[in-house]
Amino acid sequence: MLIPPGESVVETKSCKVCSANFVITDKDLEFYDKVSPVFNGKKESIPTPMLCPDCRQRRRLAFRNERKLYRRKCDLTGKELISIYKPHASVVVYEASEWRRQAWGGMELDFDFLGSVFWKIAQIQKNTPRPHLHVPENENCEYVNQSGYSKNCYLAFVTDYSQDCLYTHGLFRCEDMVDVSVATDSQCCYECNNVERCQNIYFCDFCSDCHDSWFLSNCHGCSFCFGCSGLVRAQYCYWNEQLSKEEYERRVSATIKNTTSGITDRKGVLQNLSYSIPNPSLHGTSNESCTGDFVSESKHSYQSFFCERLEDCKYCTNLRDVRDSYDWDYVGYQGEQCYECLGTGDGIFHAMFCTHIWGNVRNIYYCDLCMDVEHCFACVGLRNKQYCILNKQYTEEEYNILVPKIIEHMRKTGEWGEFFSPSLSPFGYNETVAMEYFPLSKEEVLKLGFNWSDYEPPFPKVEKIIPASKLPENIADIPDDILNWAIECEVTKKPFRIIKQELEFYRKHSLPIPRRHPDQRHLDRLALRNPRKLYERKCDQCHKDMITTYAPDRPETVYCEECYQREVYG
Ligand SMILES: [Zn+2]
Ligand SMILES: [Zn+2]
Structure with a gap:
């Protein structure tokens, strides 16, 4: 079990779902205390979690269908749509443009102190329209989701401010990309993974500032290179061998016959080459005391992945500009003191146990699909509201009296301090991101209380x-x-x-x-990326202990940050 550096263990707990041990440290207790909400001057403490970090993340990700798209009708206008909700899903679905026109959270419930609060939220969810896709401001992008401000894209997911991108995931300000996952400020790339500021590159992974190159991995500032690994500012290198411009061109033109089998062969050679070339223990730049992969410009953050500008965060993924938050996946953009959230962002202070929340939001708990709300508890589909519980309007005074009583009730039902139960997800587990990071069989899924989808949409008619x-x-x-x-x-x-x-x-x-x-x-x-898991391993150069995503028994050569910098940048 890894202990975050500089922290001391206060308690070792056993996960209620998978029985794995996990630790609560002094810093964690400080965090849970800091984010515990205060009503009428009395703090309602958040208990330490019952689930291990992985099981908590899996539970959140089961609420996010990113890339399974279906044909269905808008329940308001009858218009045919491409949607993340299948035709007979038990939810009300409106075309996003209609959905954005007004607030639709019409159903209210009185709080009765009987039974599960999650069950009450589920009743409101069933009657509250949801947008067919999460797609702000796109042009000619019918088959995209969680993508915005983009043009002429197809099956592009989590792709923002981009154009002519097909089969992509996690792109930001890119153009003319096909089959690329995770890229920023790049143009014309094919079959690439984790690239930044690159142009005209093919089959390249973990590269930055490269152009006109083929089959690269972990290369930076390279151009006119073919089949290279771990090079910096190189030109005319061929399988890591320096050639003259003429010789390089001669060899490449002799090799480039882009047949399927030729590409498969070269990928194999590159893989073998990258086993012998040092790999960095973690990917990321300009960090101070961070452990996690693909994190940059961050401080004091632990076990977080694919994030930029984090400060004092733990167990976060895919966030930008967030501080003082734990257990949060996706979006961010100015967020502070959030805990157990999914797909929320844009100026959020103190949101807990929430999904799909946007805009100026403060002090909300157990809410779904809300915008610009403050002081709301267990609400769905609200906009510009304050002091609501189960979508019902209260005065500030009533709200501050009632919420602590509800929290007390939730302590008895075992719901306080835990994210929504999996059955509240409008998706089958196998439709969501949870399946990508935590693949499970149908049997396992049902046993754990998640939903499963057996629906396969009909395939369009083709000649053959x-x-x-x-x-x-x-x-x-x-x-x-x-x-x-x-x-x-x-x-x-x-x-x-x-x-x-x-x-x-x-x-x-x-x-x-x-x-x-x-x-x-x-x-x-x-699969080309390491799992989002951290291990202790010894640096293959200086043999000091380091934290890495390479499991100790993996065959790659892995260097600690200092050794890697010295080796690669000299
Ligand atoms: Zn667990
Ligand atoms: Zn070292």
């Missing part, structure tokens, strides 16, 4: 479905007709289609047609 193995290896041999066919994924056997914009991209860059379903390609890229 061809097995991936029958596809020509070279893009030059692919006829236009492919747009009327479907390809059977070589891994999952699920059929998928090629769209015109995509075919043009492959032809322009002489790339073969993919043989795997977009969902499988997404999972393949996810």
Whole structure:
């Protein structure tokens, strides 16, 4: 068990779900005390969690369907939509533009001190319209979700301020990207993972400031390189060997025959090369006392992943500009003192046990789908409200008297201090991000009290479905007709289609047609990243103890930060 550096263990607990041991430290107690809400001058303490950090995160992520899209109708206008809610889901779904026009949280309940508070919230949820997708301000982007301010994108998820991006995830200010996960300020990349400020790169992972290159991993500031790992500011390198410009061009033009099998072979060689080249223990820049992967410009944060500008945070993922918060996944943008939240952001102070909350928000607990609310408890679909409980309006005085009584009631039901129970999620576990990071069988899912979805949408009519193995290896041999066919994924056997914009991209860059379903390609890229888990391991250079996402028995060479900097940057 890892103890956060500089903290002392106050209690070791056993997770109520998986029985794993986890620790509560002095710093954790300070945090739980700090965020415990105060009503009429009396603090209502948050208990320490009953679940381990992983089980807590899994429970939150089961409320987020990012990429399973369905055809269904808007329950207000009858218009056909592409939505994250399947046609017969037991929720009311409105087209996002309609949903944004006004507040729809019409149903109110009186608080009766009988039974579960989560059950009461579920009753309001069932009657409160939800937006069909989370998509602010896009143009020509019908098949996207959790993406905004973007144009001409297709199956682009969590992709903001971007254009002409297909099959992407986690992009910010990018253009002309196909099959890329996690990228910032980049253009024209294909099959890449974690790239920053890159142009015209293909099959590259964990790179920054690179251009016109192929098959790179952990390279920075490189251009005109092919098959390289761990290089900085290199040019004309070929499988990590320095060549002259002429020799490089000669070898590359002899090698670049972009057939499917050629690409698979090169990926294998690159993988072997990156085993022998030192890897950094953690990815991230300009941090002060942080443990976690892909964290930058952050201070005193522990076990957080894919975050920027965190301060005093723990167990956070995919956040920007957040301080003093624990257990929060997605969004951020000026957030403070939040705990157990999902998909909330944009100026939030003190939100706890909440999902999908935006705007100027202060002091809210157990709320879902609210905007610009303050002092609300167990509300769904409210906007510009204060002092509401179960969507019912109270005076400030009434609110401050009633909420502590509800909290007392929730202590008895075992709900106070815990996130919503999994059954409140409008999605099947297998439709959500939880399945990507914590894959489970249907049996396990149901046993743990999550929902499961058996619904498979009908596949659109196509002229024929061809097995991936029958596809020509070279893009030059692919006829236009492919747009009327479907390809059977070589891994999952699920059929998928090629769209015109995509075919043009492959032809322009002489790339073969993919043989795997977009969902499988997404999972393949996810698998290239280390799991979001931290281990103690010895640096392969100086042998000092370090914290890393590389499990001790993994074959890669892994260096501590100092050794890595010295080796790579000299
Ligand atoms: Zn657990
Ligand atoms: Zn070292």
